Amino acid sequence: MLRRLKEWLLSIPSLAWLVFFFLLPTLMVFVIAFKPANLLGDIGEGWTLSTWVELGNPNYPAIVWRTLRLSFYCTAVCILLGIPFSYCIARASEKCQRWLLMLVIIPFWTNFLIRVFAWKAILHPEGILKHVLVSVGLATPDTMLLYNEGAVLLVMVYTYLPFAIMPLYAAIEKFDFSLIDAALDLGSTVATAFRRVFVPGIRRGIQTAILMVLIPALGSYVIPDILGGPTSEMLGNKIAQRASTDRNLPHAAALSALLCLGVMLPMLVSTLVLRRKKRGEP
């Protein structure tokens, strides 16, 4: 009995804190989405569906679509760059591997804002990249490198690529490369061996990498805000605008609820896929 009490006492502090300041606020997002706003920028009395009706405004589907599109592109590029990159690390000598992994992590010790800012300075109309591109004739003086979807995508890839590299490296490092030799001996081409042996072999790593990039990408806010223009806004920007400049909290809550569902969906799919896979295996 005393033991149970002790165990209970040990879990209570963090449990209570997280229930209060994490679980409850998250559930509140879904509740407040059905509340009206009042003029003071607070949450009004009673219940309403009007916030959800306003989300039908043709502006929103375009922003939701752009958020999905940019996140998918970013994930795809990270996986496509991450596989050969991690392959190269995994096949290096052990000492080399440690050095290379260190080199991947070091830039990410720096503050996230600073990395985004470094790119803003490079892509700036008066910045170095524009200068170089104009002098070699690849751009005209009025080419705009900043404030468009391309800039946003580029920096999203820059930010999230290490999140893809780590799980991919972990999977490739464990992969048994003699399986590839076996496939080639049995007459398969390099391309087929890659597609039918290597990719299925590192499936778990690919799946984790997709989640690690896709989830934060969907919630991007700083990158489109600093490097994107009005035509490259993402869901995150709208949430921040509604929460700070326009101060319509129920509206911000409804958009957050939408994003929350959007984030949970890929996690759910991945869990289901894993479970089915497990059951399928003997």
Next chain:
Amino acid sequence: MKRSRLPAVTLVLVMVFFYLPIIILVVNSFNEHKYGSAWSGFTLEWYVHLWKDADIWHALRNSLLVASVSTVVSTVLGTVAAYALDRVHGKLQKFHNGLIYMPLVMPDLLMGMSLLLFFVAVGFKLGLASICVAHITFCISYVAMVVLARLQDFDFSMMEAAYDLGANSWTATTRVLLPALAPGIAAGALLAFTLSIDDFVITFFVAGPGSNTLPVVIYSMMKHSRFMPVINALSTLLLVVTFVAVGSSQLINNKKGTDLP
């Protein structure tokens, strides 16, 4: 298998992609040219500007205060949580475990937004206190993960031995368990401090008037492209600080690693 050159080429190009922006930023912090498109001479002017900026010093003070409070509270809560997760099993612990993991996968934006709604709904005044609460909330999970990893290597028969030798549970905990966990707890605290100092998104949502932390100030400078070279200088200084901190903690860890069996 025929070695393709593609992976090696990707490796080199991606490394250049990773480092080039940071190198350009550091170089430009000493560049007289305002936009850094060309080198127009060495200067320390931007560092002098930085030194005189009162807003930045005020924000730095706020950042350090918030980070210290959040580190202490989240280290205690996270360590106790890790102990409970490691030692106790049952339905409640499964739920506890889920609650510890969830903040790790939740996008910052959603966490900031939900905390803002919570503070407004319960009438909690936004300011340094609300920032601390938010930071503690996301730091607990990281501390718990780091300490849990250390606990999994701890041999609990050492505790039994201490009891057999007549120690009571207080003595056994403070003289056997805590010293063994100390490197894990220190690593967790360091991580919490770094995360707190670095956080922008969550702080942005829960900060009130006059409670700006350093990243919030940097953000508003960046957003309006004002004082770009001054931000370069500030970033360079922060880079140096991070490198020294992480480098020395790595050195300490390595030394400890060789001493232990």
